[in-house]
Amino acid sequence: MFALMQSTRTQSLHLFVDPPSGLRAVVAIHNEQLGPAMGGCRYLAYADDESAVTDAIRLAQGMSYKAALAGLAQGGGNAVIMRGAHVENRAALFEAFGRALDSLNGRFITAVDSGTSTLDMDCIAQSTSHVTSTTASGDPSAHAVIGVFAGIRATAMARLGTDNLEGLRIAVQGLGNVGFALAEQLHAAGAELLVSDLDAGKVRLAVEQFNAQPVTNDALVSTPCDIFAPCGVGQVLSGQSVTQLRCAAVAGSANNQLTTLQVADHLEKRGILYAPDYVINAGGLIYVALTHRGESLSTITAHLSRIPSRLTEVFGHAQAEKRSPARVAQMLAERLLYG
Structure with a gap:
């Protein structure tokens, strides 16, 4: 410990x-x-x-x-x-x-x-004021989705040369509050969806509403697609699972997607662009932090709009330095935290 x-x-x-x-x-x-x-x-x-x-x-x-x-x-x-x-x-x-x-x-x-x-x-909140995302302040999921969707477009631009998602095959792993709403936005943008979740009911709903193709959780990682979007549990990207990936990029809402930083290096060697999770999925934190401070919706929206540009900055550094975006993002964050 x-x-x-x-x-x-x-x-x-x-x-x-x-x-x-x-x-x-x-x-x-x-x-x-x-x-x-x-x-x-x-x-x-x-x-x-x-x-x-x-x-x-x-x-x-x-x-x-x-x-x-x-x-x-x-x-x-x-x-x-x-x-x-x-x-x-x-x-x-x-x-x-x-x-x-x-x-x-x-x-x-x-x-x-x-x-x-x-x-x-x-x-x-009955016992402390040090809490947010209550029913009064609102669920941050919708704002997390806004950020991840914008981040997926930025990732597509960096890896595929276009932020137009129409016709792209996107594999969404996990259909919780964020994953399902993200799938809805991706469908509206014209993406072809592959989906998996342990809850068969959510998968059926995605099939009915978004014309998604259902895939088992174990098989989704190795299913050919343009973008793999982990939106469920963490540590889905391990040394073993990365060898199975058949995609151009990984960009999703899950926290702690990598088991180790070495996995990010493996992604880089395979030519798979990785959108660092704590950059692309910052929308929920931005909403709860600024809401807790009493900031206006316009201020929150302005912060959310910076997610794709921050991702693009990370991708640019990574390409110039021939390093994984995950290592670049950690370096930038630690520079802010520790000088």
């Missing part, structure tokens, strides 16, 4: 338990150089405690990089609540987490993430 904290430069790790509600939670604060740490609150089942801690730390690091490259006055952090087999009272669980969060005195501000909703954030 300490080795991972040191290698990622994570500042602090906080563990919380509340037996009456069944709460077991991890909060990782990666960096506060640019402002209070902000990040999602995940509510998922984990194989063991170590997996939960590792997920929180890696997500927190990504949030620091995401905030820095998006030009936000926020640090990076992330929360993980371990989901048990049975929960007596979900509201009580999240209220307990709100009390735990409040004990950090504003060092970490949380928001929706995998497995949580705006209603869960409402429960957290």
Whole structure:
């Protein structure tokens, strides 16, 4: 645990338990150089405690990089609540987490993430003000989609020479709130969709509404396409899966897509352009951070519009330096965080 904290430069790790509600939670604060740490609150089942801690730390690091490259006055952090087999009272669980969060005195501000909703954030808000994406402030998913869609167009321009998505084969892995809405926008832009999700109902809906081609999760990675868009769980790009890819570019909304930076080097060697996840998927963080600060919709929209230009900047550096865009993005982020 300490080795991972040191290698990622994570500042602090906080563990919380509340037996009456069944709460077991991890909060990782990666960096506060640019402002209070902000990040999602995940509510998922984990194989063991170590997996939960590792997920929180890696997500927190990504949030620091995401905030820095998006030009936000926020640090990076992330929360993980371990989901048990049975929960007596979900509201009580999240209220307990709100009390735990409040004990950090504003060092970490949380928001929706995998497995949580705006209603869960409402429960957290009963005990602390250090929470956003409540029902009053709104779900950030729509703004995440805006950024990812614009980022896919920028990626297509950089790799394929056009930002016109009509006729492009795009494989969307994961049809959650962001993935499904992204598929809708891609379909409207004329893209040919390949889709997969563990939820067969969501796949059927995508087939009916977007004329998408259903593909199993295991087969999607190796299915020929122009752009592979990971929009589900993280760490989908490993040394093994990258050898199976048959696409020109990878650009999606999932966090922590790479198992290691060496995987990004492998993508580069194969001529597959990678859009760093914490650059392309910054839309949700931009929305929650600026909403929490009381900024106007026009200010939020202006920040969102910078995502494709930031991606293009990263691609330009990568091409000039013959390096992976992932390494370039990390260098730029760390320069902002550490000087």
